[in-house]
Every structure is written in C-alpha cells, then in structure tokens.
Amino acid sequence: MTTTGPDAPASAPTAPPTAPDAPPAPRTRATLGVAALTGATGVLLLLGGALIREPAASGYLGPRFFPLAVGALLVATALASAAWALRPAARRAAAAAPAPAPERGDRRTLVVMAATLAGHLLLLQPLGWLIAGTLLFWGISTALGPRRPLLDLFVAAALAGVVQMVFSGLLDVPLPAGPLGGIG
Amino acid sequence: MDALSLLAGGFADALTPANLLWCLVGVVLGTAVGVLPGLGSSMAVALLLPLTFLLEPTAAFIMFAGIYYGGQFGGATTSILLNTPGQSSSIVTAFEGYAMARSGRASQALAAAVLGSFVGGIVATTVVAFFAQRMVAFALGFGPAEYFALAVLAFVSTVAVITSAPARGVAALGVGLALSVVGIDDQTGAVRMTLGVPQVLDGIDIVVVTVGLLAVGEVLHCGFRPDGAPADRVIASGAPWLSRADLRRSWLPWLRGTAVGLPFGVVPAGGAEIPTFLSYGMEKALARRRGNSEFGRGAIEGVAGPEAANNATTATAMIPLLGLGLPTSATAAVMLAAFQQYGMQPGPLLFEGDADLVWALLASMFVGTVLLLVINLPFAPLWARLLRLPRRHLYAGLVVFATVGVYAAKGSVFEVGLLYAVGAVGLLMRCHGIPVAPVLIGVILGPLAEGELRRAMAAGQGDPAVLLDSGIALGLYALMLAGVAIAVAAALRARRRTPAPDAENPPVAAP
Numbered sequence: 001m002t003t004t005g006p007d008a009p010a011s012a013p014t015a016p017p018t019a020p021d022a023p024p025a026p027r028t029r030a031t032l033g034v035a036a037l038t039g040a041t042g043v044l045l046l047l048g049g050a051l052i053r054e055p056a057a058s059g060y061l062g063p064r065f066f067p068l069a070v071g072a073l074l075v076a077t078a079l080a081s082a083a084w085a086l087r088p089a090a091r092r093a094a095a096a097a098p099a100p101a102p103e104r105g106d107r108r109t110l111v112v113m114a115a116t117l118a119g120h121l122l123l124l125q126p127l128g129w130l131i132a133g134t135l136l137f138w139g140i141s142t143a144l145g146p147r148r149p150l151l152d153l154f155v156a157a158a159l160a161g162v163v164q165m166v167f168s169g170l171l172d173v174p175l176p177a178g179p180l181g182g183i184g
Numbered sequence: 185m186d187a188l189s190l191l192a193g194g195f196a197d198a199l200t201p202a203n204l205l206w207c208l209v210g211v212v213l214g215t216a217v218g219v220l221p222g223l224g225s226s227m228a229v230a231l232l233l234p235l236t237f238l239l240e241p242t243a244a245f246i247m248f249a250g251i252y253y254g255g256q257f258g259g260a261t262t263s264i265l266l267n268t269p270g271q272s273s274s275i276v277t278a279f280e281g282y283a284m285a286r287s288g289r290a291s292q293a294l295a296a297a298v299l300g301s302f303v304g305g306i307v308a309t310t311v312v313a314f315f316a317q318r319m320v321a322f323a324l325g326f327g328p329a330e331y332f333a334l335a336v337l338a339f340v341s342t343v344a345v346i347t348s349a350p351a352r353g354v355a356a357l358g359v360g361l362a363l364s365v366v367g368i369d370d371q372t373g374a375v376r377m378t379l380g381v382p383q384v385l386d387g388i389d390i391v392v393v394t395v396g397l398l399a400v401g402e403v404l405h406c407g408f409r410p411d412g413a414p415a416d417r418v419i420a421s422g423a424p425w426l427s428r429a430d431l432r433r434s435w436l437p438w439l440r441g442t443a444v445g446l447p448f449g450v451v452p453a454g455g456a457e458i459p460t461f462l463s464y465g466m467e468k469a470l471a472r473r474r475g476n477s478e479f480g481r482g483a484i485e486g487v488a489g490p491e492a493a494n495n496a497t498t499a500t501a502m503i504p505l506l507g508l509g510l511p512t513s514a515t516a517a518v519m520l521a522a523f524q525q526y527g528m529q530p531g532p533l534l535f536e537g538d539a540d541l542v543w544a545l546l547a548s549m550f551v552g553t554v555l556l557l558v559i560n561l562p563f564a565p566l567w568a569r570l571l572r573l574p575r576r577h578l579y580a581g582l583v584v585f586a587t588v589g590v591y592a593a594k595g596s597v598f599e600v601g602l603l604y605a606v607g608a609v610g611l612l613m614r615c616h617g618i619p620v621a622p623v624l625i626g627v628i629l630g631p632l633a634e635g636e637l638r639r640a641m642a643a644g645q646g647d648p649a650v651l652l653d654s655g656i657a658l659g660l661y662a663l664m665l666a667g668v669a670i671a672v673a674a675a676l677r678a679r680r681r682t683p684a685p686d687a688e689n690p691p692v693a694a695p
Contacts, residue, residue, distance in 0.1 A: 030616070030617070031351070033616050034351055034352055034355055034616055034617075034618060035351070037355055037612075037616065037618070038351070038354065038355040038358060041355070041358045041359050041362050042358065044362060045358075045361075045362050045365070045377075048362075048365070048376065048377035048379075049365075049376075049377075052369075052374050052375070052376050052377075053374060053375070054372075054374060055372045055373060055374055060638070060641040060642050060645070060646040061637065061638045061641050061642075062372060062374075063369035063371070063372050063374035063376055065638070066361075066365060066634040066637070066638075067362075067365045067376065067377065070358060070361045070362070070365075073354075073358075074354070074355075074358040077351065077354045077355075077358075078355075081351040109407035109408065110404065110407050110408045112407075113403070113404060113407045114404075117583075117604045117607075118604075120587065120600075121597060121600060121601050121604070124591075124597050124600070125597055129588070133584055133587070133588070136580075136583060136584055136587060137580040137581065137583070137584050138580075139580075140403065140576070140579060140580035140583050141576040141577055141579070141580035142576075143407055144406065144407060144575065144576035144579055144580070145574070145575075145576040152576070152577070152580075155577055156580070159581060159584060160584070163584065163585075163588050167588060167592055173592040175588065175591065175592070
C-alpha cells in the first residue's frame with residue numbers, strides 16, 4: 001500500500017487505485033468485468049431467492065421478496081452498465097483514453113499466502129494456537145519478504161505467545177491448546 | 185433548571201479519587217482491547233463487563249464509561265493505522281485515516297479522531313443531560329416506514345456520494361445485501377441462501393465481513409500487487425502534532441459531524457454507522473465543492489467529521505436506553521445488561537427511581553470523555569510508531585490478530601475460514617477497483633431495510649402507500665432526491681468540462 005503515492009487518483013475510498021499498465025481496450029474490459037460481477041451476484045440472489053421454501057404464513061412480503069428484488073435490480077444494473085460500455089461512442093473513447101485495468105500480480109506471493117491461510121485452518125484445532133499461530137505469522141511475513149526467515153520465526157513465536165497469554169489469561173477467551181496444552 | 189443541580193450532584197458522586205482511578209483503568213483497558221484489530225468498543229465493554237461487577241454501582245459505571253471511550257478510541261486507532269476497524273462505526277474512519285497514515289500523517293489522523301470524539305462526546309452528553317426526557321418523545325415517532333426511508337437514504341447516498349463510480353458502488357452494495365440475506369429469516373423462520381451450510385444459519389457476522397474485507401483483503405492484495413511493494417519499507421509516522429492548518433480544517437467537520445450524529449442516537453436505527461457515513465459523504469461533497477479535495481489521499485476532514493458523528497451518536501444513544509429501555513447499539517445492549525445487573529430497569533421511571541445513579545452515569549460520561557482526551561492525545565504519536573514495524577511483520581500481525589479476534593468472538597474455525605473467504609472476495613474487488621465500503625453498508629443496513637419494509641407493508645395490509653404516509657419519511661426521501669440531483673448536476677458539469685464521455689459512469693438508477 002505504500003506504493004500508491006499522493007498522486008494516485010481518488011477513485012474509490014478504500015480500494016487502492018489499480019496499476020495503470022494498459023492491455024488493449026482496457027477500459028471497456030474493466031467495466032465489463034464489474035458488470036459481470038454485478039450480474040453474477042444478481043443471478044445468485046435470484047436463484048437463491050427462488051429456492052427459498054416459503055412458509056404458509058408469510059405476510060404480505062415473504063422471505064423471497066427482498067433477495068428477488070435486489071437480484072433483479074443488480075441484473076438490470078449489470079445489463080445497463082454493459083450496454084453503456086459497449087456503445088460505439090464509449091468504445092471509441094475507451095480506446096483513446098488510458099484507464100485502469102484489472103491487475104495481474106505476483107502469483108507466487110499469493111500462493112504462499114493462500115497456502116498459509118489454508119494450513120492454519122487445518123492445523124488450528126489439532127496443533128493448538130501457539131504452533132498454528134506461529135506458522136500463520138511466519139507464512140505471511142515470509143511470503144511478503146523472505147529474506148530473514150529466522151528473525152521472522154522468532155517474532156512469530158513471541159507474538160503467538162503474547163496473544164495466547166492475553167486472550168487466555170487476561171480476557172478469559174480460550175484458544176485451542178493443542179498438544180502443548182498440558183505444559184502451559 | 186434543576187438539571188444543572190442534579191448534574192452537579194452527579195459530578196460530586198463521580199469525582200472521587202477512587203472513581204477517577206477506576207475511570208483511568210477503564211480507559212487504559214478499553215483502549216488495550218480496542219486496539220486489537222477486529223475488537224472494538226462493544227467487544228471491549230462485553231469482555232470487561234464482568235470486571236465492573238466487582239465494584240459498587242457508581243464506580244462500576246464510571247469505569248464502564250472509561251472502557252467504552254477507550255475501546256472506541258482503540259477501534260479508531262486500528263482503523264487509522266492498520267485499516268482494520270474495531271467496530272462498524274469506525275469503518276469510515278479507515279477510509280481517509282488509513283490514507284493519512286500511509287502518507288506519514290498517522291499522528292494527525294489520530295489526534296483529529298481523539299479531538300473529534302471529544303467534541304462529539306461533550307456536546308452530545310450535554311444534550312443528553314438536559315433534553316433526554318423530551319427527546320424520547322421524538323424517538324417514539326419513528327415507525328417502520330421511517331426506518332425504511334432512513335435505510336434507503338443511506339443506500340442512495342452511499343452509491344451517489346461515497347463512491348465515485350455508481351456502477352461499482354451498486355455492485356458492492358449488491359454483494360453486501362446478498363450477504364445480509366444469508367441465514368434464517370427472522371420474521372418467518374425460512375432458511376435463505378445458506379447453500380446447505382448449517383454454520384451460517386445465524387447469518388454472516390458483520391465483524392467477519394468487516395475484518396475479512398478490510399484487513400485480510402488488504403494483506404492479500406498487498407501480496408498480489410504486481411509492482412512488488414518493498415515489504416521491508418517502513419511507513420514514516422511523521423510529525424506528532426496537529427498543525428494550525430490542520431486545526432483550521434478540522435474544527436468545522438467536528439461540529440458538523442456532531443450535528444449529524446446527535447439526532448441519530450435517539451432513533452434506534454442500528455447504531456452509529458449511518459451518521460458516520462453521512463458525515464463522510466457530506467465532508468467529501470463539501471471538499472469537492474471547495475475544489476481542494478484531498479479525499480482519497482488522506483483528508484483530515486474525513487477523519488474529523490465521522491469520528492465526531494460517531495461519538496455524538498453513541499452518547500445520545502443513552503437517551504432511548506435510559507428513557508425507553510431500548511438499546512440502539514451493541515454497546516447499549518451490553519449496558520442494558522449492566523443496568524439490570526444492578527437491579528435498575530431503564531424506562532420512563534428511571535429518572536425518578538434511580539436519579540442518583542443516572543446523573544452519576546451522565547457525569548462519568550463527561551469525565552470519561554475528558555480523561556480519554558488527556559490520556560490518549562499525548563499517546564497518539566506513540567501509537568503511530570506502530571507503523572515503524574517492518575511491513576511484513578505489520579501485515580502478518582494483522583492476519584494473526586484478525587484470525588484470533590474472529591476466533592475469540594465466534595469460537596469456531598469455520599468462522600475463521602469464512603473470514604479468509606471474505607478476504608479473498610476483498611482481493612477480487614480491489615483488483616477490479618470496486619470499493620468495499622458499500623458492502624459493509626449493505627450488510628449492516630440490509631436487514632434493517634428489509635425488516636422494516638416488510639413490517640410497514642404488513643401494517644399497511646400490502647398497500648405501498650403506507651411507505652409515504654409520514655412527514656419524517658417524506659422529508660428523508662426529499663433529502664435523498666435533493667442529494668441525487670446535486671450529485672447528478674455535479675457529474676454533468678464535470679463531464680462538460682472533460683469532453684470524453686466516461687464509460688465507467690453510466691447513469692444507473694440507484695436502488
């Protein structure tokens with residue numbers, strides 16, 4: 001996040017601005033991507049809403065109404081947005097104007113992170129917080145900067161220990177103990 | 185008016201050295217819990233509530249006020265420094281606060297937040313002390329149609345004002361509304377959109393969505409960025425104090441935020457989120473009009489206004505709590521539990537029956553606000569130094585705290601998995617430049633909008649006209665139309681200035 005400097009466009013409040021590397025006709029494609037996401041959410045809502053089993057006494061607007069209404073609205077928005085982007089005038093403008101495109105990023109870092117998260121989910125109960133939490137911290141920090149793995153491992157173990165003490169000791173929130181439970 | 189003498193009596197009860205010490209302990213403990221990402225003021229209050237029962241009532245309430253304000257500040261701190269709001273009312277603070285922190289102005293953001301909380305808290309507590317009994321009458325005027333209008337106003341202002349590209353705002357809002365539908369419908373008991381997963385029958389928790397989208401999504405996105413952001417780079421924490429220019433830019437947002445927040449605590453509309461969003465939108469629109477908007481790059485107005493609104497709302501939330509026995513936020517609900525623990529039944533009779541305790545509580549809210557300012561303002565630069573950690577450690581720590589926070593709150597590994605899944609959605613949205621804020625608004629206000637709409641329709645026997653059959657509702661819709669008209673006019677003017685038509689901003693109908 002440090003890389004988005006003060007000159008970044010103020011497009012969205014939280015989402016960082018996307019990198020301005022430009023594949024062909026990027027603007028149209030970006031808009032279509034958003035429209036596709038909107039439409040997919042809408043279809044999901046329509047399908048999910050249609051599958052709801054409505055109880056006999058549901059009043060005037062039953063449990064189906066809201067998901068179906070929002071779903072329909074989203075599909076309509078997606079279609080309008082796609083049609084708008086595919087107008088000839090918009091396409092000409094899009095071809096002329098440079099625009100943000102979906103990023104293509106560093107797959108390796110992401111794969112290490114995803115593996116770390118998945119591993120943590122699997123190991124949290126069997127190994128306990130101290131070990132699984134240490135691995136979690138270590139995996140993420142190594143994915144982001146693999147230069148000093150030993151220091152990271154030390155920090156990870158220390159932080160996991162502090163968290164364990166604060167949550168189990170002070171706040172009385174039990175974390176999974178794992179095989180180390182008998183010791184501490 | 186005798187409210188003054190009663191309040192003076194409350195101060196006399198509250199201002200003993202021992203009570204001040206408890207308040208201090210409360211502020212410190214509350215801040216400590218609040219700075220754990222994902223744990224905010226309501227969590228701080230809930231976790232530390234048992235502690236207050238060890239004390240006699242006045243001391244307990246004064247410590248309670250300390251914990252609450254501390255937790256509030258702690259939640260704002262993590263919003264600003266780590267982009268991880270501790271409570272939904274700090275979500276907005278993260279938008280500009282985190283941008284400020286990134287550009288080396290973390291201390292200023294924290295100071296603006298503390299001072300904003302102080303202004304909002306003091307003004308609102310004064311209002312509560314003098315007008316509580318009268319404002320209860322106003323709150324009773326809100327029915328389903330009015331709540332629905334309020335939710336629609338929040339949705340439309342989200343899409344029209346907060347986001348710059350309506351199509352993306354609608355997409356994000358839709359994701360949020362879709363998430364809000366998941367689980368058992370509380371009016372009919374029908375199972376909705378669970379995909380057969382029993383763990384989501386109770387719905388998807390807002391904490392999971394917030395922390396997942398903002399914190400986990402942010403970390404994943406950081407790893408995904410193509411330019412290989414140097415993970416060892418340290419973010420400068422900058423000069424420690426608010427400059428005179430910062431103060432000049434902040435004082436009006438503080439007051440405006442307070443004014444926006446005040447009425448919202450009185451109406452039970454799901455807590456302090458709406459006023460923070462509205463204050464943010466207002467400050468952003470005003471900055472755009474002034475033509476020197478720093479929004480998106482760390483505008484101090486975007487921290488000052490919402491934080492003041494937030495605290496003003498939470499202070500006036502005491503009105504329905506004390507006057508009607510109606511909790512309007514998670515924190516207020518915990519406080520209701522605390523009242524009942526001491527055998528007090530909030531309601532119209534409380535001001536007569538337990539007057540001493542009520543006025544001591546109000547006085548301790550003043551004391552808590554002042555103590556928070558005194559204690560935390562000097563610490564703002566200290567907290568900001570958190571950013572000097574190597575970034576890979578900061579981000580890894582963020583994931584650790586997000587994980588443990590969600591696990592502690594929900595006690596299940598499934599919820600942690602859900603957290604990571606939501607984080608992946610957050611990554612996807614960031615890659616497409618879709619803002620995540622409307623998702624949160626959709627999740628928080630979706631159930632309110634749907635529930636009140638259905639309640640209104642049931643009350644009107646299926647006649648939609650019932651939605652417009654109220655002065656307050658009509659006023660809210662008029663406000664909404666005026667806002668949309670202004671936004672559309674501004675967009676048209678901007679388009680005329682730049683001749684190329686903007687393919688990203690089709691004129692879609694807002695929901």
